[in-house]
Amino acid sequence: xxxxxxxxxxxxxxxxxxxxxxxxxxxxxxxxxxxxxxxxxxxxxxxxxxxxxxxxxxxxxxxxxxxxxxxxxxxxxxxxxxxxxxxxxxxxxxxxxxxxxxxxxxxxxxxxxxxxxxxxxxxxxxxxxxxxx
Amino acid sequence: xxxxxxxxxxxxxxxxxxxxxxxxxxxxxxxxxxxxxxxxxxxxxxxxxxxxxxxxxxxxxxxxxxxxxxxxxxxxxxxxxxxxxxxxxxxxxxxxxxxxxxxxxxxxxxxxxxxxxxxxxxxxxxxxxxxxxxxxxxxxxxxxxxx
Numbered sequence: 655x656x657x658x659x660x661x662x663x664x665x666x667x668x669x670x671x672x673x674x675x676x677x678x679x680x681x682x683x684x685x686x687x688x689x690x691x692x693x694x695x696x697x698x699x700x701x702x703x704x705x706x707x708x709x710x711x712x713x714x715x716x717x718x719x720x721x722x723x724x725x726x727x728x729x730x731x732x733x734x735x736x737x738x739x740x741x742x743x744x745x746x747x748x749x750x751x752x753x754x755x756x757x758x759x760x761x762x763x764x765x766x767x768x769x770x771x772x773x774x775x776x777x778x779x780x781x782x783x784x785x786x787x
Numbered sequence: 788x789x790x791x792x793x794x795x796x797x798x799x800x801x802x803x804x805x806x807x808x809x810x811x812x813x814x815x816x817x818x819x820x821x822x823x824x825x826x827x828x829x830x831x832x833x834x835x836x837x838x839x840x841x842x843x844x845x846x847x848x849x850x851x852x853x854x855x856x857x858x859x860x861x862x863x864x865x866x867x868x869x870x871x872x873x874x875x876x877x878x879x880x881x882x883x884x885x886x887x888x889x890x891x892x893x894x895x896x897x898x899x900x901x902x903x904x905x906x907x908x909x910x911x912x913x914x915x916x917x918x919x920x921x922x923x924x925x926x927x928x929x930x931x932x933x934x
Contacts, residue, residue: 660805667812674819678826684879686830687857689926696823703819710812743890745923747881747900 659773663718666766667709670721672759673728674702680752690742698728715774718767725760725767732757846932851875854882854901854921859929866911868933873908876901882921884909889920889928 678699686692701724708717732753735741746753846863850870853860855877866872874884881900884907887893895917896909911917911933921927 664808664812667815671815671819675822678819678822682826682829684856686826688924696827699819699826700823703816703823706812706816706819708816710809710816740923740925743925747923 656773656776659770662766662770662773663709663714666718666721666763666770667706669759669763669766670702670705670709670725673725673756673763674699674706676752676756676759677702677728680756683752688744691744694731694742698724715771718771721767722764722771725763729757729760729764732760846930852884852929853877854884854927857882857924857927859884859919859927862929863932864930865932865934868914869910869912870933871908871910872931873906874898874901875906876903879903881923882927883923884919884929885922886917886919886931888918890922890925892922 677695681692681695681699685695701720705717705721705724708714708720711717731741732746735744735746738745846865847861848865849861850864850866850872852864852872852874854874857878857880859874864872876882881902883900884896884898885892886895886897896911896919898907898909900923901907911931914933917931917933919929919931
């Protein structure tokens with residue numbers, strides 16, 4: 655396994671943990687009172703924990719796929735909640751601090767975990783010492 | 788630069804260090820899973836309390852309506868015509884009190900968006916029963932009975 659893919663895996667896991675932590679914090683703050691959305695926030699926190707565990711095991715590729723799905727789902731949900739229709743009748747009218755942190759962490763998780771999956775598929779370059787005669 | 792430093796650092800990383808980092812990840816993951824259970828229990832295992840707690844009782848004679856936990860409290864009030872009714876947002880989330888059947892405003896009154904701690908008063912001069920809701924969260928509903 656290349657050092658690049660290893661780094662991407664750890665950084666992607668870290669970003670996913672931040673995503674889950676923000677969702678749990680928001681749930682504890684006030685989202686628990688919102689029908690349906692509250693459950694989704696709770697599931698996000700749980701899912702992020704499971705993804706982090708998977709990324710530490712031999713099932714890391716599966717964890718990466720799940721992590722990408724989790725963060726993409728959360729990003730799409732935020733975008734929908736910013737429309738007039740809202741998501742399950744819940745609207746985010748402003749970019750609150752927690753929302754900004756969540757968007758940044760989700761975007762980072764998607765990029766890093768996709769990078770990890772791509773790096774795994776790319777064979778390591780064989781190093782050639784051209785100076786040797 | 789940070790990325791290059793991270794890659795360079797990992798180049799020299801031993802298997803034992805990766806083993807430690809994997810353990811840290813597992814600990815953090817388990818912590819998140821446990822935290823999920825803790826916040827669920829801390830909130831009495833209930834989600835969507837706003838809907839569940841909505842009272843269907845009689846209207847209360849008051850001209851002050853605090854908004855908290857995604858609820859108008861009380862959600863049904865009775866006032867005399869011309870009374871100034873004050874809505875105060877005590878939630879972290881922004882809310883409105885907009886007249887009309889959710890989600891269709893009828894233009895009788897509207898507090899516009901109230902951020903945390905903000906208040907706005909509205910006056911209804913004509914007797915009748917007025918439904919209102921939060922434009923941002925249409926599942927939040929209330930009624931004003933003007934006599």
